[in-house]
Each structure stands twice: as structure tokens, then as C-alpha cells.
Amino acid sequence: MKKILSFLFVITVSITYSQTDKKKPISSDTSECLTITGNFDGTVKDLEGNYKAKLMKDNKVIDEQELKVKKSFEFTLKKNMLYAIRVEKEGYIPKLISISTTMSSKIMIESPYKFNFETNLLSQDLYGHFDDDDVDFPVALVSYGKKCDCFEYNRDYTAKLINRMYTNLLFGSGTD
DSSP: OHHHHHHHHHHHHHHHHHHHHHOOOOOOOOOEEEEEEEEEOTTOOSOOSEEEEEEEETTEEEEEEEEETTSOEEEEEETTOEEEEEEEOTTBOOEEEEEEOOOOTTOOOSSOEEEEEEEOOOBGGGGGGSOHHHHHSOSEEEEEETTTTEEEEOHHHHHHHHHHHHHHHHHOOTTO
């Protein structure tokens, strides 16, 4: 009986050792892959002063730019990461954009892709007209698209969010 238990112990240790030996850390390519720029759209005529654009990773601000409202921000992002950009201005509801730079390791990047967007902000006075999720969740989800070989935003997600917010603004939210 002792011989059988010893034999099983040796086999168990061997199997465990061989399994852990095969699990070597996989290095992930984190080279620069995307330059993202953003600014306020041209319809925002009365917006003055400064605003902040914050680049976030793992819910921590890793870069921040304070700019005049007429100036664009710019961040360069690394491959295979999840980021968020938060645009803030005093007196306005902050806007969050989510960016995934996850790409196939087969894609070789000679120079970073470019993605530009225009945005606007809503007055803080309107906050009560929206569901918390609608103003706290990202207004856009940006990711790499294989078909276009470019970074693009999820149009359906953004359209549904904007439609829901517009409906709540006009007719009130269903949570009253």
C-alpha cells in the first residue's frame, strides 16, 4: 500500500511539475499603436475657458492635459491595452470614451494608427434628466476593426445611448 501511495505521489508531482513548466509567461506586444486626438465640435460657440482630458488605465489617471476649449488633446496609446479618456469641464457633465487597443500579434505597425473625434459636453444642470448609467458609462467604444484595418467606434452602442438620453431629455426618464 505504501508503494502504491508513493508511486501516486511521484506521478502527481511529475504531472504538476510538467504542467507548470509548460506555462511560461507570454510576452505581449505593447508598442505604440494609436494616436488619438479629440476636440469640441464647431457647434459649441459659447464654450470658453479650459477643459481637461484625462487618459486612464485601470481606473487610474496616467496622463492629463489641460487645454483651451479651442485646442485638441492628443494621447499615444500602446497595443493590447484598455484605456479610457475622460473629458471634463467645470459646470458640465464629464464624457468618457473607452478604447481597446487589442490587436492580433500578426499586425505589424510601422507608425501608429490615427483616430480623431469631435465631442461636446452637456450642462451639469441637465444631469437629473438622465439615468446615472447613461452619463457614467462611456459614450463611445473605440477598438481596432479588422475589416477596415483601422480604429473605429461602435456606432450602434453610441446611437442607442444618445437616443436613450435624447428621449429622457424630451419625455423624462422611466425611473421617476
